[in-house]
Amino acid sequence: MTVKQISVFLENKPNKLAEFTACLSGQGIDLRAISVAEASDFGIVRIIVDDVYNAVTVLRDANYICSVTEVLAVEIRDEAGALAAIIGVLGESGINVEYMYAITIGKKNMAYMIIRVNDNAKAHDAFEKHGIRTVCHSELLK
Secondary structure, three states, rough: OOEEEEEEEEEOOOOOHHHHHHHHHHHOOOOOEEEEOOOOOOOEEEEEEOOOOHHHHHHHOEEEEEEEEEEEEEEEEOOOOOOHHHHHHHHOOOOOEEEEEOOOOOOEEEEEEEEEEOOHHHHHHHHHHHHOOOOOHHHOOO
């Protein structure tokens, strides 16, 4: 069970992020999550959207360089130690976390961690074994 994340190569200059988000919103694309990682000249914007195909089409038509990556979305309780438990399961299973970010979606006392790992299937199995729930893309759109 994975989620489709779009990664976009973006210049690190004033107004570029505003232009990027305006490009999507102008086409009615709803951003559900965003993570911005920067370097001196360029950065990577990672987004979860309501309509992946349309978003990629819009972005490519606007000359953005982008790709789609399968990532995991893990349900997490809003309480001390919840993140440590999830990361502990991955570590004990020999799974490396490449990056992650959190999002909230209308569920009281819950959030989701978007996690990029080196082996989605192995991570999903490890989570399932420990009663940790992963969700699919459509569940993040509710």
